[in-house]
Amino acid sequence: MSLLSxxxxxxxxxxxxxxxxSKDPQRTFFCLAGLVAREESWKAFDLEWRAACAEEGVTLxxxxxxxxxxxEQFQGWxxxxxxxxxxxxxxxxxxxxxxxxxxxxxxxxxxxxxPNLRTKLKDPYFMALQPxxxxxxxxxxxxxxxxxxxxxxxxxxxxxHGRGNSEELWQAFRRGNPIIAHFMESYGSAEPKxxxxxxxADLWAYELGHHFxxxxxxxxxxxxxxxxxxxxxxxxxxxxxxxxxxxxxxxNVWAATRK
Numbered sequence: 001m002s003l004l005s006x007x008x009x010x011x012x013x014x015x016x017x018x019x020x021x022s023k024d025p026q027r028t029f030f031c032l033a034g035l036v037a038r039e040e041s042w043k044a045f046d047l048e049w050r051a052a053c054a055e056e057g058v059t060l061x062x063x064x065x066x067x068x069x070x071x072e073q074f075q076g077w078x079x080x081x082x083x084x085x086x087x088x089x090x091x092x093x094x095x096x097x098x099x100x101x102x103x104x105x106x107x108x109x110x111x112x113x114x115p116n117l118r119t120k121l122k123d124p125y126f127m128a129l130q131p132x133x134x135x136x137x138x139x140x141x142x143x144x145x146x147x148x149x150x151x152x153x154x155x156x157x158x159x160x161h162g163r164g165n166s167e168e169l170w171q172a173f174r175r176g177n178p179i180i181a182h183f184m185e186s187y188g189s190a191e192p193k194x195x196x197x198x199x200x201a202d203l204w205a206y207e208l209g210h211h212f213x214x215x216x217x218x219x220x221x222x223x224x225x226x227x228x229x230x231x232x233x234x235x236x237x238x239x240x241x242x243x244x245x246x247x248x249x250x251x252n253v254w255a256a257t258r259k
Contacts, residue, residue: 011147019209
């Protein structure tokens with residue numbers, strides 16, 4: 001039985017993945033990206049995503065970093081092929097009515113925190129997790145009709161075991177926020193290879209990370225896929241924080257029109 005069919009019956013399901021690794025010395029930003037949509041919409045999405053990949057000769061699971069670099073199964077592809085596949089995949093996400101949410105942490109600013117504060121925060125992943133979770137729940141709470149969210153996070157061993165792991169933090173966050181807790185149905189984790197919506201979250205996470213890591217810092221024109229996620233996010237801009245940026249200034253709601 002697939003993850004999609006085995007979940008209890010929440011009105012909404014969210015899927016979240018990270019880009020890069022918070023301990024990577026080459027990265028200046030760590031990003032978590034999530035997509036939330038109605039459960040029945042994800043079921044239709046799964047069929048459309050699989051069909052799009054099959055039509056283009058893509059073997060699942062899909063990894064955006066491989067497509068971006070023309071590596072692994074995308075070695076030898078043309079730019080036309082890449083754009084055609086991306087067009088179909090983004091259309092599937094849009095067709096599901098998915099609401100994108102992003103949480104971005106400046107790694108340099110995080111590392112500049114006093115040691116005792118870094119010990120408390122543990123890792124940029126955990127710093128990004130709370131606002132991402134909050135905004136996924138808020139986005140669903142203000143949809144019409146609203147409903148609770150079953151939340152699925154991409155499995156990463158370093159965040160899933162030991163004291164203070166991601167599920168423990170999620171549960172503590174839920175206990176500490178009784179109003180938003182009504183919309184936090186359940187916590188779950190899965191691997192993208194078993195779950196096409198997590199592959200969609202991987203695409204969104206890559207674009208979010210690439211935008212902050214490369215595009216925004218260089219003042220370049222945003223990439224086409226990123227613009228599509230911005231359009232999806234701004235449709236819901238008055239119901240939740242589309243992207244939050246955590247830097248030395250604190251937590252800022254990021255204006256999607258900025259480069």
